Amino acid sequence: MGLYLCVFEEDEELEGVEVGAYADFGAFRDHVTRELEPAGKVGSRFPTLIMHSDCDGEWSAAECERLRDELATIAKELKARPAVAFTSEWQRNVAKSIGLVPQNAFESFIDVDGEFLIERLQGLAEFAFKRQAPILFQ
Numbered sequence: 001m002g003l004y005l006c007v008f009e010e011d012e013e014l015e016g017v018e019v020g021a022y023a024d025f026g027a028f029r030d031h032v033t034r035e036l037e038p039a040g041k042v043g044s045r046f047p048t049l050i051m052h053s054d055c056d057g058e059w060s061a062a063e064c065e066r067l068r069d070e071l072a073t074i075a076k077e078l079k080a081r082p083a084v085a086f087t088s089e090w091q092r093n094v095a096k097s098i099g100l101v102p103q104n105a106f107e108s109f110i111d112v113d114g115e116f117l118i119e120r121l122q123g124l125a126e127f128a129f130k131r132q133a134p135i136l137f138q
Contacts, residue, residue: 001022001114002018002019002020002022002112002116003018003019003020003021003022003023003024003025003054003137003138004017004018004019004137004138005017005019005121005124005135005137005138006124006128006135006136006138007124007128007131007133007134007136008136009131011121012033014109014127014131014133015087015123015124015126015128016124017111017117017120018111018112018113018122019112019117020088020090020091020111021047021088021109022054023087024088024091025027026054027049027056027087027088028109028117029049029050029054031084031105031109032046032050032074032078033046033050035081035105036074036077036078037050037070040085041099043099044101045068045070046073046092048063048066048067048070049067049070049071054137055078055103056138057136057137058134058135058136059125059134060133061127061128061129061133063132063134064126064128064129065125065129065132067121067125067135068076068122068125068126068129070111071118071121071122071125072122073123074118075084075106075118075119077103078104078105078106078108079104079106079119080104081104082104082105083102083103083104083105083107083108084102084105084108085108086108090112091110094110094112094113094114095110095114097114099112099134100114103135106118111132
């Protein structure tokens with residue numbers, strides 16, 4: 001089952017990111033927790049990203065501002081860390097098909113289209129914040 005994060009206005013979808021499987025999103029958050037947060041303090045630096053359940057729900061418009069800021073820090077820090085292996089076969093296949101060889105940890109997390117996941121999430125959070133709309137988990 002896949003995770004789709006999206007912004008709606010009434011019944012119209014305005015923007016969205018197809019993350020991949022819930023396990024892929026979990027692997028991304030686990031990596032952030034393990035590599036960028038103090039040991040034993042899960043969610044201490046990035047509570048909006050890490051502490052939110054990944055099941056049906058939403059990040060409110062107010063949370064989107066915090067999420068955007070957290071993702072900017074995460075992006076900066078992961079760009080300075082070595083690449084890690086893709087966690088799913090579909091990621092390896094997509095990366096191979098587009099010739100992607102990650103140069104750092106930031107580039108090691110992609111969406112189903114092979115775009116950098118953090119960058120896509122940053123754009124979605126910025127879009128939602130500007131529209132004052134929530135990001136829905138579907």
